Amino acid sequence: GAVVSQHPSWVICKSGTSVKIECRSLDFQATTMFWYRQFPKQSLMLMATSNEGSKATYEQGVEKDKFLINHASLTLSTLTVTSAHPEDSSFYICSALVGQGAKGEQFFGPGTRLTVL
Amino acid sequence: QKEVEQNSGPLSVPEGAIASLNCTYSDRVSQSFFWYRQYSGKSPELIMSIYSNGDKEDGRFTAQLNKASQYVSLLIRDSQPSDSATYLCAVGSGYSTLTFGKGTMLLVSP
Numbered sequence: 001g002a003v004v005s006q007h008p009s010w011v012i013c014k015s016g017t018s019v020k021i022e023c024r025s026l027d028f029q030a031t032t033m034f035w036y037r038q039f040p041k042q043s044l045m046l047m048a049t050s051n052e053g054s055k056a057t058y059e060q061g062v063e064k065d066k067f068l069i070n071h072a073s074l075t076l077s078t079l080t081v082t083s084a085h086p087e088d089s090s091f092y093i094c095s096a097l098v099g100q101g102a103k104g105e106q107f108f109g110p111g112t113r114l115t116v117l
Numbered sequence: 118q119k120e121v122e123q124n125s126g127p128l129s130v131p132e133g134a135i136a137s138l139n140c141t142y143s144d145r146v147s148q149s150f151f152w153y154r155q156y157s158g159k160s161p162e163l164i165m166s167i168y169s170n171g172d173k174e175d176g177r178f179t180a181q182l183n184k185a186s187q188y189v190s191l192l193i194r195d196s197q198p199s200d201s202a203t204y205l206c207a208v209g210s211g212y213s214t215l216t217f218g219k220g221t222m223l224l225v226s227p
Contacts, residue, residue, distance in 0.1 A: 001163060032213055043205065043219040044161070093160045102148035102211040103168060111160040 002028050004096045006109035013084055014117055021079045021112045023094030029074035030096035034106060035067075038091045050077045084116045119144045121208050123218035131226055136193040138221050140206030143187070149209035150182055152191045155220065156202045165191060196225045 003026040013019050023033055031052050036044040048069050049057040056069035068080040081088055091113050095106040120143040130136045138152075149168055153161035167173045167180040167189065179192040189208075193200055203220040210216075 034214070044217045046214060049214060097213055101213070102209065103166075104149075104209075104213050105151070105163060105166055106207075106213075106215060107163060108153075108160040 002098045002107040004107050004109040006112050010113040012115045015085050016083055018082045019084055021092055023077045023109050025075045025096045032097040033077040034095045035079050036093045086116045089116045119216045121206055121216050121218035123206050123221045126222040127224045129224045130196050134196050136196045136223055138191040138204050140189045140218055141187055142208045144210055146210055147208045148211045150189045151207040153205040154202045161205055198225045198227050201225045
């Protein structure tokens with residue numbers, strides 16, 4: 001399958017600071033990437049869909065000014081958690097879409113575990 | 118609202134047995150169906166995709182789809198302890214985004 005990387009794999013930050021997470025497709029170009037969040041023992045929650053060269057589409061209830069997404073190239077999307085608070089502590093996972101339409105498949109990065117003190 | 122339902126488990130099976138994981142979905146126009154495996158603390162890994170009614174086999178895994186019943190399943194033959202994980206069912210409606218179930222935890226005992 002396609003390989004997706006994320007950096008950093010974990011990060012600890014102080015409340016009020018901003019954290020940037022990178023998601024890269026390593027062996028293919030990804031026009032569309034997705035950002036998810038997963039709290040302990042819960043399923044994946046889609047935060048936003050990131051399309052190269054255009055604004056991200058956020059899911060209902062996700063603050064676009066708090067979770068800034070940039071997809072400036074076909075291999076890189078970034079998620080910046082601004083003014084992080086302890087309730088933002090979670091496992092953030094990106095995925096990249098291979099293929100299009102109904103037969104597109106999402107391949108996930110290894111995830112970034114964020115802890116906000 | 119689109120929903121994907123899975124039994125949370127755990128489903129316990131002995132090594133070498135067949136594990137059967139089930140999933141139902143609410144959106145009748147769903148077109149794509151996926152099974153992901155997620156080990157504790159790790160991200161999901163795609164193991165099967167299926168798009169048309171019937172069975173699709175890949176090694177020890179068989180995905181089964183019945184659109185009329187809005188039901189998709191995953192069979193794991195010759196289950197191994199390394200198969201112990203949470204299995205996520207995901208459903209797509211043709212616009213690339215997926216709706217995930219909460220997952221079924223599978224425990225394979227030696």
